[in-house]
Amino acid sequence: xxxAIADDWCHEMQEFPAWAIAKSVRWWTGRDNPDRRKKPLxxxxxERAQKELGPIFAAKSAIRRFDQGFVLQIEEAPRERMxxxxxxxxxxxxxxxxxxxxx
Numbered sequence: 001x002x003x004a005i006a007d008d009w010c011h012e013m014q015e016f017p018a019w020a021i022a023k024s025v026r027w028w029t030g031r032d033n034p035d036r037r038k039k040p041l042x043x044x045x046x047e048r049a050q051k052e053l054g055p056i057f058a059a060k061s062a063i064r065r066f067d068q069g070f071v072l073q074i075e076e077a078p079r080e081r082m083x084x085x086x087x088x089x090x091x092x093x094x095x096x097x098x099x100x101x102x103x
Contacts, residue, residue: 012042016049024048 024045
């Protein structure tokens with residue numbers, strides 16, 4: 001009976017790295033899980049392990065897009081140059097003084 005249960009767990013966990021399974025078990029028994037008092041089924045831990053791998057899948061996807069030549073272009077909005085008077089006003093509000101080099 002125990003061997004059959006272990007086989008079920010092994011079958012369900014075979015696609016996940018050990019660290020993802022360990023984090024999933026820690027999460028299951030932790031205070032953030034409202035079902036922590038219940039005994040988990042293999043599918044419960046597998047579902048959480050899939051969530052633990054989420055950042056890895058996102059990174060792999062980003063690398064794949066980069067390798068295909070896709071580069072995210074972020075355009076900065078043009079900014080107006082701040083006037084000297086406005087800069088001095090902001091500095092005064094913050095209680096700061098401008099120190100100049102030289103004389």
